[in-house]
Amino acid sequence: YSYKxxxxxIPHAPHMRDPISEFCSFDxxxxxxxxxCYFMIPFKYGTPWIGREEKKEQFFVSGYPGLDSDWLQYCxxxxxESQNKDAINLLFIIxxxxxxxxxxxxxxxxxxxxxxxxxxxLRLIKNSILKSGKNIHLIIKPHPANNYxxxxxxxxxxxxxxxxxxxxxxxxxxxxxxxVCSLASTVLLIPAxxxxxTIIFNTKLQKQIHSEWGRLKDLYTNMHFxxxxxxxxxxxxxxxxxxxxxxxxxxx
Numbered sequence: 001y002s003y004k005x006x007x008x009x010i011p012h013a014p015h016m017r018d019p020i021s022e023f024c025s026f027d028x029x030x031x032x033x034x035x036x037c038y039f040m041i042p043f044k045y046g047t048p049w050i051g052r053e054e055k056k057e058q059f060f061v062s063g064y065p066g067l068d069s070d071w072l073q074y075c076x077x078x079x080x081e082s083q084n085k086d087a088i089n090l091l092f093i094i095x096x097x098x099x100x101x102x103x104x105x106x107x108x109x110x111x112x113x114x115x116x117x118x119x120x121x122l123r124l125i126k127n128s129i130l131k132s133g134k135n136i137h138l139i140i141k142p143h144p145a146n147n148y149x150x151x152x153x154x155x156x157x158x159x160x161x162x163x164x165x166x167x168x169x170x171x172x173x174x175x176x177x178x179x180v181c182s183l184a185s186t187v188l189l190i191p192a193x194x195x196x197x198t199i200i201f202n203t204k205l206q207k208q209i210h211s212e213w214g215r216l217k218d219l220y221t222n223m224h225f226x227x228x229x230x231x232x233x234x235x236x237x238x239x240x241x242x243x244x245x246x247x248x249x250x251x252x
Contacts, residue, residue, distance in 0.1 A: 004036040013186040014064040015043035018213045023048040033058055045215045066171070072194040075174040087135045087162075088241055091173060091191065092125060093182035094118060095205070096145040112145075113183065113205055119154070121201045124233045125181055126160050131234070132241055138163040139177065141170065143185070179240050181233075184209055192223065195249045197240045199225040199233065224252045 009024060016022035023039070025032035033039060033055050039048060040062035049059040065071075095111065097118040098104060104114060129136045138160055142151060148165065155163055166173060170190045180198040182188035184206040192198040200206070200220060210217035220226055225236055 001030070001034065004034070007034075007037045009037060009039045011040050011042035011062070011064060013042065014067060014189045015186060015216065015219075016046055016048070017209070019045065019047045019215075020050045023052075043215075066190060067193050069193075071171075072174065072190070075171045076194055078172070078175045087137045088179065088244065089137050089139060089177045090125070090129070091139045091141055091166075091177040091180045092122070093141045093180065093185050093187055094146065094151075095143045095183050095185060096147075099150060110205060110208055113203060117203045117205070118183070121181065121183065121203075121230065121233075122154075122158060124230060125237075126158055128234045128237045129160065132238065134241055136162070136241070139173065140165045141173070141187070142166075178244050179237075181237075195246075197225060197244075197249060197252060198223070199236055199240070200227060201233070202227050202230055 007026065009026065012024075023032075026034060026037045033052065035058070037058060039059045041048065041059055042062065042064040044061045044063075046061075049056045095113050095118070097113045098108070098115050100115045100119075102115070125138065129138065140151065140155065140163065142148065142165060151165060155165070170187055174191060174194050174196070177191065177196060180188065180191045180196055181201065182198060183201055184203055188198050188200060200223060206220065210220065221228070225240070227233060227236065
């Protein structure tokens with residue numbers, strides 16, 4: 001407030017939950033957007049300035065810096081030479097989930113999914129790996145809010161042969177993975193935009209996201225490997241793992 005340096009509020013994700021609700025203020029107790037602050041809008045259909053029209057000129061569409069094409073290309077080359085060419089690396093992007101047997105309450109955040117919505121897709125992945133006959137290594141990418149010990153216990157019980165839980169940022173994985181499966185998450189847009197085939201599971205949360213903002217429904221349901229029914233996973237997964245190469249990735 002004293003020196004008023006030009007201050008840019010950087011978006012935390014490629015899009016927000018809806019056009020207006022995720023406005024993040026500069027100061028929760030003082031001026032929510034002082035005249036030296038600028039709010040970067042990652043998704044061009046967002047309108048977080050609604051309700052604060054007098055500050056509209058301080059909002060601008062920046063796009064999402066993490067989806068810059070030169071940056072993604074650079075990340076895709078890091079450590080690519082050290083990648084195990086004999087194995088297919090499958091990345092599974094997950095969310096925080098309720099422990100087994102714990103019922104959802106009225107005040108449970110909708111972005112914490114039911115246990116069944118996590119374990120169902122995981123078992124589809126496990127069974128498809130077994131039936132593929134290929135050397136597939138599963139990398140789990142948790143949400144920062146996931147309980148890592150609980151996740152590790154679940155993975156050990158499921159008996160998948162080759163797996164790990166990654167603590168790396170998504171960008172550090174782009175040169176290492178061949179195919180991605182994801183629960184509802186903006187993070188999936190990073191590998192998708194980096195030309196890595198990305199399968200999106202259909203969940204209650206994904207449907208909720210679509211119902212709250214039609215633009216997001218258009219975005220996700222028009223992606224090449226969006227599953228309108230999860231029982232189609234195996235056939236889609238086999239299509240990808242049987243055609244993994246740069247030419248196929250660019251085609252899709």
